[in-house]
Amino acid sequence: MSEADKQTAVSIAVQSREPDRIRRTPGLVVVHGAEIGRRHPLPAGGLVIGRDPLQVGLVLADPAVSARHCAVELEAENGAFRVADLGSRNGTYVNGEKVAERTLVEGDKIFVGETVLRFSLQDAIEESFHAQIETLMNVDALTGLLVKRAFDLELARSFETARRTGGALVLLMMDLDGLKSINDNRGHQMGSLCIAEVGKIIGHEIAPVGRACRYGGDEFIAYVEVDEAGAAQVAERVRARVESFEFIRDGVRVHSTISIGLAELHGGLATPDHLLQAADEALYRAKRAGRNRVAR
DSSP: OOHHHHHHHHHHHHTTTOTTSOOOEEEEEEEESTTTTOEEEOOTTOEEEESOTTTOSEEOOOTTSOSSOEEEEEETTTTEEEEEEOSOSSOEEETTEEESEEEOOTTOEEEETTEEEEEEEEOHHHHHHHHHHHHHHHBOTTTSSBOHHHHHHHHHHHHHHHHHHTOOOEEEEEEEESHHHHHHHHOHHHHHHHHHHHHHHHHHHHTTTEEEEEEETTEEEEEESSOHHHHHHHHHHHHHHHHHOOEEETTEEEOOEEEEEEEEOOTTOOSHHHHHHHHHHHHHHHHHTTSSSEEO
């Protein structure tokens, strides 16, 4: 049986007592915690929840969560889902009650560390609604890139994975050159156009190897899961495309450039904030060296 067929079987099983209702699929919605609003579908094989990205399917960047905290699994005999604690340090709670395992019903709230997940069965309309809400919460409307809160969570996961596996991770800190002059001389709408178009360029170049974010104003940040040499190539493509891009609004044409600082993860960088500080320092070196360049 294919994975799609298994998921269909799960959807049918969980609503077997309500045959006349619209098909609904099971999932967990974060109602409290860093990922508030995000919905995680429940696959047929169940889902392990925890902090270690190498051991679980749903990673929570929550220090109160154990590496393998709990699992939500399908009960084959009745088609329902249950949650089972996996020997977590702080325990697993359902509706405020500590449990070793518990069959879940619609609306149950699972407390995992400081995070609360609501078990829900949703039809296609509800799923579409949640997808739109998630986009509004996590995607910057001007550039289409992640907002800082969502990016920080993604970076924390990739940072932890790279540290545990020895994988490559490089942070790129980017800043448009001369945007204040464009705002002053051509208006803030032209400035906003520059930010939007540069965001699209960054998103296109980063997407195959990492994630990007509008950090604030005309600053951008991204991480790539390649070595420093590969990251420098990505950064140079971004720089060159911005330099050659012509921003046009109401017949007015302007050009801009971008400065980029790179920082590669190594043993001396203990947290994502340390990596960010190193990338920021590299960005300042690019600015001091004359802008429109990539610095390490």
